[in-house]
Amino acid sequence: MSPSGGVCVNRKQRTLKLGTLAATIVALSAVATPAVASADTTTAIASSTVHVTVNAAAELGIVPNTALGVNTAVWDGHLLDAAIPSLLRGIGVTMLRYPGGSTSDEYNWQTNTVTGGYADPNNTFDNFMGVVQKAGAQPIITVNAGTGTPSEAAAWVQDANVTHHYGVKYWEIGNEMYGSWEAGNFANNPSGYAKEAVSFIQAMKAVDPSIKIGVDLIAPGTGEDDWNATVLSTMHSLGVLPDFAIVHWYAQNPGGETDAGLLSSTNQISTMMDTLKQQLSSYGTIPVFVTETNSVSYNPGRQSTSLVNALFLDDDMADWLESGAQNVDWWDLHNGIVTQQAGANVDPNLYGQYNYGDYGLLSNGSSDNGISEPAANTPFPTYYGYQMLAAVMVPGATMIGAGSNNDLVAVHATKLPNGAVDVMLINKDPKQAYTVDLQAEGFAAKGPAFTLFYGQGSNAVTPGKLDNLQNVTLPPYSVTDIIIPAVPGHQPQGPQFTDKTTLSTPQVKPSANETLTTTFTDTRGAVKDGTLDVEIYNPAGQLVGQQVQSGVTFTPGQSSQPITWNWTAPDSPGTYTVKAFVFSQDGTSVYAADPSAATFTVTQPDPPTISATVQLSATTVKVGTPVTITTTYTETAPTGYLNNGLLVQYAVYNNWTSSQQSNPTATLTPGQSVTETWTFTPEQAGTYTFPEGIFTSGWTQLQWINQNVTLTVTN
Template identity: 30%
Template sequence: MGHRYRGGRTAAVVLGWGLVGAQIVAQLVGMGRLARAESGDGHAGAPTVTVRVDASQVLAKTNPLLFGINTAHWDQTIFPGTAPEALLTANREVIRKVRESGVTILKYPGGTAADYYVWNDPRNPAADMDTDELVLLARAVGAEPWIQVNIPAGPEVAAAWVEYTNNIHHYNVKYWELGDEEYGSWARGHSSPEVYAARVRQFVQAMKAKDPTIKIGMSVVGFSGYQDWTRRVVRLAGDVIDMVVFSFYPLEPGQESPQAFVQAADKLQPQLDYIHRILREEQPSRADDILVMIGGWNTVSANPSPLVEAMPNALFVARMLAEMQTLDVDGANYWAVHNPPGPRGGEYGYLKAGTHEPTYPWYVFKLFADHWGDTVVAAESDRSWIKAYASLKKDALGTTLTTILLNISSGRTETVQLVTKGFEAGRYSTWILAEGKKGEEWPVSEDGRVVLPPFSMVVVKAAQKPRAGDYVRVFPIGQQASSELAGFEAAQVTDRDPNTRWSSVMGAGIDPQWLSLDFGFPVRIAKVVIRWEAAYATRYEVQLSGDGQTWHTVAKVEAGDGGTDELVFPADEARQLRLLLEERADRRFGYSIWETEVYSQW
């Protein structure tokens, strides 16, 4: 349905994201062989580090399952009331913050608690988060639920859980895990590798009898410890499972320091290499089909210090989220949404228990959610303490390049010069996460120079510079219509929301109707895209005006058929655009448009 009128180039590219900062005021001082930018306000001086981004070298597609997080049944702050009252008593502040962080998996019921929690036990506290509330939360934040089952409770209880979620309520929970860290003596279901492997086979048979489409994972470790656990369980049960799940907490209590935190991500690759090697050796025919998942990750294995809430851990989190995209891992879940303070005063939760105040790691998740693209491309820094990661995003608004820069030095302030290949950057926008700075805008020069204070994360985003002939979407400052219905106002025709629309009045004798857009100043308009609702026009004109009084027609449709109309015409300068709607497809209704896109041409 719909038409494209007159041929021509139709690539839509958006111009800019708004330039933040302009004046160069940084004063440089010597520091060994390097100059150091000393400007406290972030304005960039002469570059001391070069980061090269090659947008033509694609490394991977962004894997959304790497942005998972753990939540727990004992977290009574999200749904403090009983399950029937969940929608009335839900903590909307927490739900909003979890949603804003962009998490894609909610793993439940909470680490080692999995072997203590019996999902259908009537003695469970009423304020605990139960299965139905987990699913409500997952749907509210746009995440996939992942459930760990209780090993000591037996396969029948796990199978009943699958029956409840996927057959009775059709929640379609896809990911299931058998216990948590079952290799460890701290796990209530701990046993020998042989006993655990036998249980895995029993659980898989019982659970897949209820839903054969689910994916079931078993516990492994990323090294040869615990009685060579990984090799033995993969050998004995690797033929029936869909996932292997391991934990990654690279530091032990007492090993923490800011530098240890920012370097801890280096320990992930060897563990992944070990697990994949065992899969290839013990299950060669299935190694490529078994998903390798991180069930829980953070820096310290137990009793965290306050560093877990601070910038050193935020830099660890940023390295993990970026570097996992190019490693051989299929999914990962941060620990956790909430976790009350331990004996050393730190808490794992990316939201503080009680106050729900975001910690620095939460801001890392949010910056990735807001700016990271769908394609990972190559980025390289010429200094080891400046880490660089880049991604592209292509959508209806054009192509943007996001570069994430991390300064893992505790003492150096650097000015980074960003150099791009395969992407001609237009205007830059920049955001910073550092001590006392939580995701706010940050200065960047027109040629891509930006200051990185010690222990900081800076996100640099650039729209692709338009080329001659490219179309650039322009947005009006005002919208008017000859008529509109309540809830379907003219402003909704350019709000970029696919679920809102403008609608005129309905009935006989209403023709013609009109819809006009005011851009505030003259622009060279060359293309209009109209996305019709079912009440479309079969005959209408596109008109332009410089003063809103005198109009001239630049495109005319005589036999419209709804859907999406794309009208291309010679570029013409005007301040206002009007759709003059002359004839309807169905005279019982009026005219209705989901979205109108207007493009200038370079």
């Protein structure tokens, strides 16, 4: 695998076997969990101001009823607990995925058994559907493409939709079939998987042509570069295309977790999604489903059970949805305890209370090495993070433009079906509180506003009321939802202005300047004291640049003075969109809204300028024997290349990846070298390679260096 994400589900699966929003506020669950506080208690320093813009006229898309999902599994002994449906309803879950990750490719739905694994005898498909119906959700089913057959999958469709009339609409052909850890082993054989997928689709749709079927693709930049292209082109040549594309994304690999790194990793989503859309564009409109995501690819540590992971969940899932994904499924409902002895990272520098990891939204009450979780179905912080997200991402709501001038404060916003505007503000700073200067555009606020809060010391999501939108404080490490009732603004019928935006270049390199010039022309009636607004949005639909000119008066036919500004491109490649607006002076009336005034591309970074050498303490060892890896990075460019970047050493075995984030703030000047060491313990026999990844601090890949150094591991 390549950097910036993990898909080592063989390890993850081993761990697994161990174990309505009616008006303006989401219903709150009565279940509480002990407060999760940092082991290293900190005190907030003096507040500073963050400028936040929310533009209800910048519509990004409608939140689909498939948006918010959770993974479930046949091995989960608490899946059928009586409390589960209400717990799921309480956080707004609309999709439940079954039968559970890698287990799917060894699961026989007819006998409720797993080849070489475990299925709870009570977790039959029919009983799972009982949970789905009680929770008011809909299922997404992963059929067995590993040890199963097309006829077996077709029989499942027959049973679900013909015999029992469940109306199961969404189906997947296998789980992560690009991985060597999956039964059936299509790793390095994308054309083979494509042909198999076509056979499954044809058999299943012969039973029910109305169903939608997805196939496994790889999140760009996290795996084989040719998998997606080969799968899509092969299926196209056979006359069958998927109804949706499936990707999974885990932000980190175990051992290299940092809280700041996790919370900034969401910067990658815009580039991944932009690239994926380009890959799919040749084949028409194919929606994207992200059917697994979490903070770390396997062996979850204390970060997974901390508030930090709840903040990550909110930003992660919201970013995928705003960038166009139709579904995002968190991994998972219940999972199980993972202690340090089992590979969990319990580094005290990681924020959190628990010295163990667990992927679950809810505890399953398991114990290991003398450590026990809270009672089964006790929510972890991610449960409450999910609840905060669901209050914003309500099915039928319109996602709207939002952004802040501080990278540590993430903003997401929607216009709810009842007309209210809901703003989610995430403070990623562990120590600094911020005061929000909220600029509302395209709607008129009607107070008071309602609030939801979850943060340090919280036992549950707390509702509140806010009388002054200009006096919002975000405590450190917290998420705040502000539900703002809105009164209708003046909305003229038809366009009242035209606009024209010109760019200095259609392509700009990271950190380079793009010059934008926008001119507005009044086509209809006089406007006094208007506000001209030009905004830039990244591929994930986030507001990342804005230029405003206020106090402008127009007569019919009059044009504005050009608004010209130099904007410094970020380091996240992809397609950026310029949106242009004319508002009344107070921002409540929209005289013009152009959602696509212009587009331009931020290109990939310059070619490599860093070399690396790798030395191993041994070249042949047995499984379980530690090996010391010594890597020297040298800057070879005539000018400085890496400034506060990331140096990541990888160990790769047949698509299985482990990593060590060696230096999270590396800076190199021309000719300078830095040496890093890592003790790596191989857990499988085979041949390992050791490439390096060079990243910006926001986890944009700058360089990928492949080495000829190999390690042979024997049993």
